[in-house]
Amino acid sequence: MATRSAANLEKRRAILDAAIRVFAERGFNHCRVSDIADEAGVAYGLVYHYFKNKDAVLDEVFLERWGLMLEVIEQAQADPELTAREKLAKVATFIVESYGHRPDVMQVVIVEVTRQANTFGRRHWATIQRGHDGIAQIVADAQARGELRPDIPPSFAGIVFYGGIEQILTSWIFGLMPAEPDDRRRAVEHLVETLCGGLDAR
Amino acid sequence: MATRSAANLEKRRAILDAAIRVFAERGFNHCRVSDIADEAGVAYGLVYHYFKNKDAVLDEVFLERWGLMLEVIEQAQADPELTAREKLAKVATFIVESYGHRPDVMQVVIVEVTRQANTFGRRHWATIQRGHDGIAQIVADAQARGELRPDIPPSFAGIVFYGGIEQILTSWIFGLMPAEPDDRRRAVEHLVETLCGGLDAR
Amino acid sequence: MATRSAANLEKRRAILDAAIRVFAERGFNHCRVSDIADEAGVAYGLVYHYFKNKDAVLDEVFLERWGLMLEVIEQAQADPELTAREKLAKVATFIVESYGHRPDVMQVVIVEVTRQANTFGRRHWATIQRGHDGIAQIVADAQARGELRPDIPPSFAGIVFYGGIEQILTSWIFGLMPAEPDDRRRAVEHLVETLCGGLDAR
Amino acid sequence: MATRSAANLEKRRAILDAAIRVFAERGFNHCRVSDIADEAGVAYGLVYHYFKNKDAVLDEVFLERWGLMLEVIEQAQADPELTAREKLAKVATFIVESYGHRPDVMQVVIVEVTRQANTFGRRHWATIQRGHDGIAQIVADAQARGELRPDIPPSFAGIVFYGGIEQILTSWIFGLMPAEPDDRRRAVEHLVETLCGGLDAR
DNA sequence: AATGAATGAGAATTCATTCAT
DNA sequence: TATGAATGAATTCTCATTCAT
Known part of the structure; x- marks a missing residue:
């Protein structure tokens, strides 16, 4: 049985x-x-x-993977040991390494769902937003601790952070940038460094 | 005649x-x-x-608007009077105000073309990239002048900048964030401030 | 066992x-x-x-109930004590009261079988006809006894009698006429009175 | 043009x-x-x-023919020159001769629509009923004039009359009775004679 | 006797594109 | 330039039936 x-x-x-x-x-x-x-x-x-139908298959592919990401975001956010940079790096690493391990899955998640604003993206908007919100929460927490500047709305930071990652993965997916292990590692570093440290020269 | x-x-x-x-x-x-x-x-x-066919109509809608943006990017990039921040703000402002004036056009451009990685996005990839590249060039120029830090690859910065804006517009398009004139102005400020100044507290 | x-x-x-x-x-x-x-x-x-298959289920539902009706018709026809009117009333009463007791069964028999001239109706045509023929026989017997006029073909009378009842039940099934106990009793009376007595004023 | x-x-x-x-x-x-x-x-x-779809084709086939019948019923009903028997004969003749001229149309109307109580019959129930009602009106008028007995509800008579005709046509359609011109003529006579004169011997 | 996973044939409908006028 | 009738390819979903267990 x-x-x-x-x-x-x-x-x-x-x-x-x-x-x-x-x-x-x-x-x-x-x-x-x-x-x-x-x-x-x-x-x-x-x-x-x-x-139920063809859509339901894609729904499940998306939800399965996105759920893992949400868990990682939640864990990172709740971890008192980590700095904001470490938390953001952890999230970015998970996404980027998801692509490393299963580029096909991430391609489907991004190309067929999150970027399909009129169809699947809209259907899963709430779920997608939980990702943005989790990142926003990491920012908000750090702002409250004085670790990050308080004058950028956390939700805004969450959207830009996610938008940046999604664009990076899109570039990888379509072969516009190399996505070797080192590239992936650097992408995380650069993303965190850009968003936290800023592009300005010191 | x-x-x-x-x-x-x-x-x-x-x-x-x-x-x-x-x-x-x-x-x-x-x-x-x-x-x-x-x-x-x-x-x-x-x-x-x-x-020629239905696709050609969308192609033209996209190219018409994207062409304007490319001009703005080029002008900004070439303008010796502007700082990197001002250039990026100019580009961001153009995109954001394009949405303010013609939300329908920008929705079509973004939702139906640039985010459609499998169909129209792929067809217009080169054109879309010219936008990323223009921004990258602004960053590269500023790095050469010592205005921006040299350790972030300009192409990477261009992708993150564009990804951030696209995500902001997507949020507006689907009513997930308000897009009133003030919201749009602030979005530009916050975006430039985040990417150039960084989120870190000083 | x-x-x-x-x-x-x-x-x-x-x-x-x-x-x-x-x-x-x-x-x-x-x-x-x-x-x-x-x-x-x-x-x-x-x-x-x-x-054997889905059809066989409906076949059995039909045959079970239609068989009961055929028995009643046969009994009525063979009963030397009854007048033609009484015989027809007995048949009509059985059908009408079948609907009173088991409207679902009669609905299935009529809507799904006897009225489905292209599918189940055709398959069970011979069985359905045995009903018409039984009624025709009642008429023929009565004509032979001089109880009913001889100039209407019995088979024709059987068809009209059955067609009338089926239409009445169809009206009941779809809620177009009330089918309370009194309505059912009156329906039998009116049917027999119409067909035997005729609508003409005397 | x-x-x-x-x-x-x-x-x-x-x-x-x-x-x-x-x-x-x-x-x-x-x-x-x-x-x-x-x-x-x-x-x-x-x-x-x-x-619009396959259903709409059948709908139109039905409505076209049924509309003609409704006109005939209305005309018959409104004709002050005719007796009830003549009116009913006129209606019956129209239906029966419709079958004579276009057996295919009448087969479709009856087999595929009026007898399909669960699908097309239900959809066109109101239209179908207008036929029953027209006949009922003929009966009611004649009752009011004292030409037909008043104790049979006209609506009931209309249903039985229509049910009788439909069953006759069904028998013809499936070749269970001959439907030559003479058979058709006799069918009308017998139907009217049965329903008005009654089957009782005099 | 009982289960329900597995099979695959079958048909309606949509809509981009063509073309005669 | 302008019309809209005519074409037909393409694909989802349903569900009766089979069969291994």
């Missing part, structure tokens, strides 16, 4: 993983449900057995 | 303006060519007389 | 009863086999254990 | 006529929209140019 259930979950997982691959390769709108099924090696109808 | 031509250009213009309205209202993918024609008050086929 | 079998028949019966409910509520074509199973509280596949 | 318009209407008409043929031959549910288009000799999409 446990085996049965596990086998079933395996098929469901296979569909999700196949979806990530074909969504990343062809884009959500340019792949058919049958492409997912073929890639997963299952029958067409099984996709609809496990998912 | 001149009158005739002017009348023709008027119809062409009417189609473009109508397209902006319907693209902004329903999104490029959710409006039909006939919606554009209806909104413009012209016959279906006339859209195809003036434009 | 007997207990086992009884338990099994109970499940089978539960499926049939569930089918009647969902067929009546949503219509045969708008309910899935899983709806029947859910309503019966059994697993999907069990429906296919007891029935 | 008139030619153009006429040509267009011709195509529309061709689609309707083709639909009647394929609906009659295969049944509404068993034919695809492409069957209609093929039969009409037009492209698939043209069906959707002239009709």
Whole structure:
């Protein structure tokens, strides 16, 4: 029975993983449900057995990954040991390394969901915002401690920070910038350094 | 003949303006060519007389506006009178005030083109990059003059700057932040202040 | 073994009863086999254990009830004690009271089978006709006895009688006429009186 | 211009006529929209140019014919020269001869619409009822004039009359009774004679 | 007897684009 | 320049049925 259930979950997982691959390769709108099924090696109808429709597959791909990110943001924010810079670096590192490990997943999350302001982005707006808000909270906390300057609205900082990361990943996704391990590490450093230290010469 | 031509250009213009309205209202993918024609008050086929296809209409909406921005960036970059901060503020102001004057145009440009990494964004990637590059150039120039710190790659700074603005506009477009004249002014100030001054307390 | 079998028949019966409910509520074509199973509280596949397919379930619902009606018609026809009017009233009463007791069953029989001339109606045409023929026989017998006029073909009378009842029940099923006990009693009286006595004033 | 318009209407008409043929031959549910288009000799999409969807085609086939019948009923009812029997005969004759001239149309109207209590029948219930009501009005008028007995509710008589005719046509449609010109003439006579004169021997 | 995962055929609908007038 | 009728490719989703366990 446990085996049965596990086998079933395996098929469901296979569909999700196949979806990530074909969504990343062809884009959500340019792949058919049958492409997912073929890639997963299952029958067409099984996709609809496990998912309400094609949208629901993408929803789950997004929510699964975005949920992990939200957890990291929350942990970072709540960690009393870390400075604001360390917290922001931790968040940025997680996102950037997510791309390092699973560029396909991050491509789907960003290209097909968060940047699709008219469709999936709008549907998941609240969830997406929880990410911005978490970053904003990190900033607000640091402002309250006097660690960061108080005259920039935290929500604004959160949006700019996230916008910056998203643009970086977009550049990687489309091969406009190298994304080797060192590039990724530097991206985090530069991002934190830019936003916290500022571009001004000292 | 001149009158005739002017009348023709008027119809062409009417189609473009109508397209902006319907693209902004329903999104490029959710409006039909006939919606554009209806909104413009012209016959279906006339859209195809003036434009190769539906894509070409959006292309032109995008290129028209993005071209203006590129000019502003170029002018700012080349202006020897301005500091880096002033140049960045000029660019940011142009974008932000473009949204103030024509939120529909900017919504179409951002939501339907620059954020559509798989379709229009990819097609116009080179053009979009010219914007990032212009900003990068402003940073590079300032670094060479010792006005900005030299250890952040200018191209990186350009991407983060643009990513930040795009995210701000996206928030405005979807009503997640107020976009009144004062909000827009402050957004520019905060953005420049964040990126140049940094968030760190002094 | 007997207990086992009884338990099994109970499940089978539960499926049939569930089918009647969902067929009546949503219509045969708008309910899935899983709806029947859910309503019966059994697993999907069990429906296919007891029935060849979805059609077979409806077939049985129909045949079960229509068989009862055929028996009543046969009994009425064969009863030497009854006049033609009494026989027709007996048949009409049975149908009308079937609706009184089990409106769901009669709805399914009429809406999903006898009126479906292209599908189930056609399949069960012979069975349905046995009803018309039984009524025709009642008329023919009465004509032979001089009780009814001989110049109306009995088969024709049977069709009109049945068509009249079916239309009455259809009106009830869709709430176009009240179907309270008194309405039902009067419907029988009026039907027999109309067809035998005629509408002409005397 | 008139030619153009006429040509267009011709195509529309061709689609309707083709639909009647394929609906009659295969049944509404068993034919695809492409069957209609093929039969009409037009492209698939043209069906959707002239009709909202497949349902709308059947709706129009029904309404066109049923409208004619309603006119005949109204005329008959309003004609002061006619007796009730003559009025009912006129209505019955129109229906029966409609079948004589266009058995395909009447088959579609009855089999695919009026008998489809769960789908099209329900949608057009109000329109269908106007037919029953018209007949009921004929009966009511005659009762008021003392021409028909007053103790049978006119609405009831209308339902039985219509149910009788529908059942007759259904028998014809499925070849269960001959429907030659003489059969049709006799059907009208027998129906009127049965309902007005009654089956009782005198 | 009982379960429910797995299969895959089938059909409506949309809409960009063409083209005759 | 202007019209809008005509074309037909493309894809989702449903659900009856099968079958391994």
